[in-house]
Amino acid sequence: MRIDIAQKLTESEDRRVVWSHADAPEIFDELHLKGDLVAEVLVSPEGESKWLVSGTLSGVQTLTCSRTLELFDRPFKTEIVVEVERLAVAKQELDEDDADVFAYRIPQGQYFVDVSECVRQLVILQEPAAPVKNPDEDFIFVSNKPTSDGSAESEDTMDPRWEKLKALKSKMENRS
Template sequence: MDRLRNYDISFSGLKTGKHEFSFEIDKEFFQLFDTEQEFTDPKINVHVFLNKHTTFLEFEIKVKGTVELVCDITTDNFSYPIENEIGILVKFGEEYDDSEEDVITIPTNDHAFNVSQLIYEIVALSIPMKKISPNISDEDLKILEQFSPKEIEIEEEVDPRWEALKKLKDKN
């Protein structure tokens, strides 16, 4: 957890107004978390914009860079661009609470806010469910389409007994 302190934004000594912080993250950043990533070789720039108000903090976090993904079709590695942003309001209260979607409450006596988890989540949410290389050939796409599931329209004949029951119901 000590290395995550590098991502603390200390706000207690800052004047009211706008402030900017920058980070460069790579695989070492993601190794700080106990989860397996769906990507390798991340090279991501992070810009954190803080608008400090007297009673709350407004954060805007933007990430931009690339990661290596494995194509679901060809299993070839390819570089995938990452670009995403999130806005978070940080207010002060009794204890830490992140149950609201865009609002985080931190204890009143805190002097810094750690953005590492938010950076991690922004990058993780930028990874597509289907990882298809931009270098995939038209022939590969045709083969994929040929073996993809198709929608089949099935006309079901309604059992006449159901129709009779439906008529009885409609009378009531």
């Protein structure tokens, strides 16, 4: 997962980088990414051998709903900020001192920055702890009661545990 860095860049440049499963199958599989991952960034020179890459990272993750345990696709968009500095180093290094900015040091002859670890961390951080398929809808418990012939009959009913909780809440409110 690379972003090209020109040898000499005098003015800022907009870039659109698209990565697919073939570019980083292990990351796409680990993060449950579906389709392409897109970075729309501005590459700005910050000196003779230093650049700031900032913009957005967007894609779609297939997650498991914490309410229904069904898989669903969740689009996301998150900010990305990367500082790149070309120095006399043997290979690319990630400086993890600043928690807000990913700072990479790349060798003198390298004209790209591999942002795989940065992307992996950003996607993990934007993922909700308890993903919900339809967060704006009320959750309705559906019980499957067996019928006399052994098949399951679907019946839309409220989860019986809610009734017990409502009774407890009412009891607590009437206490005062």
